Structures are given as structure tokens and as C-alpha cells.
Amino acid sequence: MSVSNDKKLKNLLEQWPAGFAATFQWMQTLGITTQLTQRYLKSGWIESIGRGAYKKTKDKVEWYGALASIQQQLFTPVHLGGPTALAVQGSSHYVRVGKERIFVFSVPQQRLPSWFLKHDWGQPIECIKTSFLSQDLGIKEDDCNGFPVRMSSRERAILESLYLSPQHFDLLECYQMMEGMNDIRPNLVQELLVQCKSIRVKRLFLYMASKAKLPVLEYLDLNKVDLGTGDRSIVENGVYDPQYKISIPKELANYV
Numbered sequence: 019m020s021v022s023n024d025k026k027l028k029n030l031l032e033q034w035p036a037g038f039a040a041t042f043q044w045m046q047t048l049g050i051t052t053q054l055t056q057r058y059l060k061s062g063w064i065e066s067i068g069r070g071a072y073k074k075t076k077d078k079v080e081w082y083g084a085l086a087s088i089q090q091q092l093f094t095p096v097h098l099g100g101p102t103a104l105a106v107q108g109s110s111h112y113v114r115v116g117k118e119r120i121f122v123f124s125v126p127q128q129r130l131p132s133w134f135l136k137h138d139w140g141q142p143i144e145c146i147k148t149s150f151l152s153q154d155l156g157i158k159e160d161d162c163n164g165f166p167v168r169m170s171s172r173e174r175a176i177l178e179s180l181y182l183s184p185q186h187f188d189l190l191e192c193y194q195m196m197e198g199m200n201d202i203r204p205n206l207v208q209e210l211l212v213q214c215k216s217i218r219v220k221r222l223f224l225y226m227a228s229k230a231k232l233p234v235l236e237y238l239d240l241n242k243v244d245l246g247t248g249d250r251s252i253v254e255n256g257v258y259d260p261q262y263k264i265s266i267p268k269e270l271a272n273y274v
Contacts, residue, residue: 085167106160
């Protein structure tokens with residue numbers, strides 16, 4: 019099949035950026051039917067990467083290209099968050115080698131395409147479904163390996179990392195990343211803390227910010243932040259902090 023003899027195929031290939039996946043929903047907006055999709059598959063113009071998603075033959079689609087495709091083509095409210103967003107923005111404390119987990123966040127009722135979750139991207143995708151923060155607050159579009167991806171700002175991402183801790187992410191590493199956050203924006207931090215539904219996350223953030231002597235603390239109005247009542251145990255047999263009423267790991271309490 020010649021591209022010049024198939025206007026729809028020609029238009030599809032022209033509209034399809036390198037490194038992006040093409041969802042069938044997006045292809046339909048270009049007039050591509052199921053029958054045409056099967057024809058393009060058999061002719062070798064496109065290849066399947068899972069049910070309802072395709073890549074151009076000989077093109078390589080990485081996880082970030084796939085995520086950008088979901089965001090732009092399906093308008094799915096999912097974003098790169100937590101430790102992954104911090105790493106993309108240069109705030110990761112450690113340089114890791116190997117299959118580092120990719121954290122994406124969505125609201126509890128949101129379903130992500132199975133092809134995205136099941137495909138082998140070389141790194142496992144972990145989707146965190148939560149509403150502990152407002153869906154759009156502190157979200158921005160930024161560059162991720164050359165692709166425009168919606169992700170958490172550093173201010174939101176550190177709160178998401180604390181939300182994952184200690185089960186999915188190390189608390190000490192959270193603190194080590196926070197030590198370098200002298201320039202986080204007070205207005206955004208204030209709004210995030212006010213809207214945050216997790217007492218544990220808010221107390222941990224304030225404990226770490228205080229320990230790291232972050233300048234942002236001078237500008238926060240904690241009278242507007244609900245810190246709850248009673249104690250919170252983050253880990254068993256931890257060290258109790260009377261100011262924020264939390265029990266934290268000994269290695270974090272003793273870290274200088």
C-alpha cells in the first residue's frame with residue numbers, strides 16, 4: 019500500500035509525532051476506522067502495543083511518550099507525581115540504576131488504559147489512586163525527556179512522596195530531597211497544606227521543613243491548616259516528636 023494513494027494514512031502519519039502512541043480514539047478523530055486500522059497493521063505501517071494503542075513501525079515509544087499520549091489524546095486526568103516528578107525536575111537525591119518505579123497519580127474513580135499499565139516499558143508503572151490533594155492544584159506541564167507531560171510541581175510532588183512513605187518510598191530520602199528545597203513557593207505550599215486531606219502528610223511535611231530549616235516556614239499561616247488532634251504513629255518503635263505529635267524512624271530523627 020502506497021502512502022500517496024491513501025490520504026487518511028498519509029494524514030495519520032503526518033499528524034502522529036515520533037515517540038507517541040496513537041490511541042484508537044484519537045485515530046477515529048482522523049477518520050481511521052477499525053477496518054483501516056487492521057489494513058494498516060497487515061500492511062506493516064503500524065504495530066500494536068496493546069489493545070487500543072499503536073506505534074509507528076520502527077518507532078520506539080517509551081513510557082513518557084505513552085503518558086503524554088494518554089494526556090493529550092484521551093484527556094485523561096492523570097499526572098506524573100511523587101518521586102518520579104521530583105526526579106524529572108532534578109530533585110532526586112540518589113541516581114538509581116535499573117528498573118525504577120514510575121509513579122502516576124489519578125483520582126480514585128479514574129481508570130487508566132490497560133495497554134499502558136500492562137505494557138513492558140522497562141520500568142514498572144505504579145498508579146496511585148487518591149484524592150488527598152485537589153486534582154489540579156500544583157499541576158503543570160513540563161518537559162520529560164523531550165515530551166510535554168503533565169506532572170506535579172515540586173511542592174506537590176514532595177507531599178505525594180510523603181503520602182507514599184514509608185510503605186512505597188523511604189522517609190529519609192524524602193527528607194534528604196526536602197533539604198534542597200529552599201526555593202519552594204510559600205503561596206502554593208500554603209494552599210496545598212490547607213487543601214490536603216491527610217493529617218499524617220501535613221505533620222510530616224512540617225516536621226521535615228522545620229528540621230531542614232526551610233525558609234518557607236516563615237511565610238506559612240498554620241492557623242489555617244488543619245493538623246488534627248492526637249498522636250500519629252508513622253512507624254513502629256519510632257522516636258516521638260512532641261511538636262508535631264508523630265513517631266518517626268530513628269534514622270530520620272538522628273539524621274544530621
